Amino acid sequence: MAAMPVQYKFFDEPSLSTLHFEQQAQARGYRAIAGIDEAGRGPLAGPVVAAAVILPASFELPGLTDSKQLSATARERLYPLICAQALAVGIGVARAEEIDRVNILQATLRSMQRAVGRLVIPADFLLIDGNVPLPVPLPQQTLVKGDSRSLSIAAASVVAKVVRDRIMTSYDRLFPGYGFAGHKGYGSDAHRRAIAHLGPSPCHRRTFGGVREHCSAP
Numbered sequence: 001m002a003a004m005p006v007q008y009k010f011f012d013e014p015s016l017s018t019l020h021f022e023q024q025a026q027a028r029g030y031r032a033i034a035g036i037d038e039a040g041r042g043p044l045a046g047p048v049v050a051a052a053v054i055l056p057a058s059f060e061l062p063g064l065t066d067s068k069q070l071s072a073t074a075r076e077r078l079y080p081l082i083c084a085q086a087l088a089v090g091i092g093v094a095r096a097e098e099i100d101r102v103n104i105l106q107a108t109l110r111s112m113q114r115a116v117g118r119l120v121i122p123a124d125f126l127l128i129d130g131n132v133p134l135p136v137p138l139p140q141q142t143l144v145k146g147d148s149r150s151l152s153i154a155a156a157s158v159v160a161k162v163v164r165d166r167i168m169t170s171y172d173r174l175f176p177g178y179g180f181a182g183h184k185g186y187g188s189d190a191h192r193r194a195i196a197h198l199g200p201s202p203c204h205r206r207t208f209g210g211v212r213e214h215c216s217a218p
Helices: 020-027 072-085 096-102 104-117 151-174 189-198
Strands: 033-039 048-054 088-094 125-129 139-143
Touching (some): 020 033, 020 125, 020 151, 033 104, 048 104, 048 151, 088 151, 096 104, 125 151
Parallel strands (some): 033 125, 125 139
Antiparallel strands (some): 033 048, 048 088
16 A cells, blocks of 8 residues: 655744745755646646746745746746756646546646656655645645745746646647637636637547537537
């Protein structure tokens, strides 16, 4: 039977800085602390993408915060800086067919596990955005709104968002007419009208409301 994840509850709150949780883990002997976040849980189309980022102890990057608070231009500016300065970056993807098969929560957890597994430096502690731990045998801490409280998670949020947006832009070329380059798969009015007119594309999540109504019966 797989080992259960170990969660520690020793962190002080509120955090004193956006490196507070990383510093708390370092003070207890951990050296490869990975921040983990995802992009794309809510859209009607495309994958959910997760990133795991291990930052150096002295990391500074002015302007880095939760990707949802940043413009696309700011995210694209920060992305190469994060990748250049991070000790390790891992990306995990769960595509639409997997989301439909196992549900969005399980697909998100799988994408996060894949991101952790693709770090070139193995993580010894995880800081995870949200309140659901990963089913991996690593010490870990979940942080609600972690992308605004932990610099490692903020870095992961930017990486995940940029990678996912680029995937959706490529889908716009593969599946024209849906406007993926603009709305990135989210359920805008224009996107919903396109689904109703064209039917779902191969990258649509067929179990999601707004899509399943337009799927042909098997």
